[in-house]
Amino acid sequence: MIYTDDDVDFKFQMPEKFDMEEIRDALLSPNGPGWIKLDGVYSQKDVEMARERVIYHTNTDYYMNKIEKHEENDEVHNNYKGLVWALLNKGRIFEKMVQHPIIVNVSNSILGQNSQISSLAANTVLPGMKGQTPHLDYPYYRNFLPADNPYILDDSPPLAVQFVTLLTDFSEENGGTAVRPGSHIKPRYPDDPKEFFDNAIQMTGKAGDVVIFAGAIQHCAMPNKSKMFRSGILQHMTPVYLKTFEDVAGYVSEMVKDRATPELRQILSLDHPYPILKS
Numbered sequence: 001m002i003y004t005d006d007d008v009d010f011k012f013q014m015p016e017k018f019d020m021e022e023i024r025d026a027l028l029s030p031n032g033p034g035w036i037k038l039d040g041v042y043s044q045k046d047v048e049m050a051r052e053r054v055i056y057h058t059n060t061d062y063y064m065n066k067i068e069k070h071e072e073n074d075e076v077h078n079n080y081k082g083l084v085w086a087l088l089n090k091g092r093i094f095e096k097m098v099q100h101p102i103i104v105n106v107s108n109s110i111l112g113q114n115s116q117i118s119s120l121a122a123n124t125v126l127p128g129m130k131g132q133t134p135h136l137d138y139p140y141y142r143n144f145l146p147a148d149n150p151y152i153l154d155d156s157p158p159l160a161v162q163f164v165t166l167l168t169d170f171s172e173e174n175g176g177t178a179v180r181p182g183s184h185i186k187p188r189y190p191d192d193p194k195e196f197f198d199n200a201i202q203m204t205g206k207a208g209d210v211v212i213f214a215g216a217i218q219h220c221a222m223p224n225k226s227k228m229f230r231s232g233i234l235q236h237m238t239p240v241y242l243k244t245f246e247d248v249a250g251y252v253s254e255m256v257k258d259r260a261t262p263e264l265r266q267i268l269s270l271d272h273p274y275p276i277l278k279s
Contacts, residue, residue: 035213160215184214
């Protein structure tokens with residue numbers, strides 16, 4: 001790899017047009033779309049450092065070479081593992097990215113003070129790979145809800161916010177995430193794919209942009225019909241009172257914990273006192 005942890009600085013780039021009220025309105029208003037894109041949140045160098053490590057851990061260059069040689073795509077796709085977990089142990093650039101002031105401030109504003117990381121992963125999709133079935137993310141799973149009151153979350157406060165950091169450009173051709181605007185207001189599982197796709201739009205943007213969307217919005221990754229891979233970081237934030245999807249604080253190394261800033265300690269809930277043990 002070209003970059004090392006010594007190349008990471010903690011100077012944060014801020015987009016020219018950052019308006020907290022606009023973000024809150026997009027995600028919380030009954031008439032809001034449920035998502036918003038912020039341009040240029042991360043510098044070119046930050047993106048290059050993160051992408052380099054993601055490509056290394058997925059061995060993407062090896063598989064792209066196979067595709068370019070016109071080897072059997074089904075075999076390539078079946079052997080390729082595009083998801084990378086435990087990012088905080090895989091380079092200091094990820095420690096920087098997860099605590100960007102925009103991510104921390106937006107999460108605390110929407111989810112409450114001391115919001116936390118529920119899951120963190122990078123996802124890379126090779127050319128020719130298929131898309132996903134439309135779905136809702138954790139914690140909006142139907143089997144979590146009372147059988148006699150499945151719409152109990154209709155009037156609940158937001159339980160999750162997703163931040164998608166683009167490590168490559170996202171386009172309609174390479175399968176940028178599809179979302180159904182407005183579907184977050186009354187959380188419903190998208191059982192009818194046709195209805196979803198008839199009302200969905202695709203997120204597009206440049207590497208370094210960040211897409212923020214409400215955790216309750218219907219969405220899915222789309223097929224990559226381009227000749228290049230698509231890659232992004234998925235940072236899922238929840239209120240501090242909710243059990244996280246991953247045991248993020250549990251897997252983070254002691255080295256990362258020891259050098260963590262107050263902001264990183266907050267979003268890892270390292271100082272959260274609960275649950276308590278009483279004898």
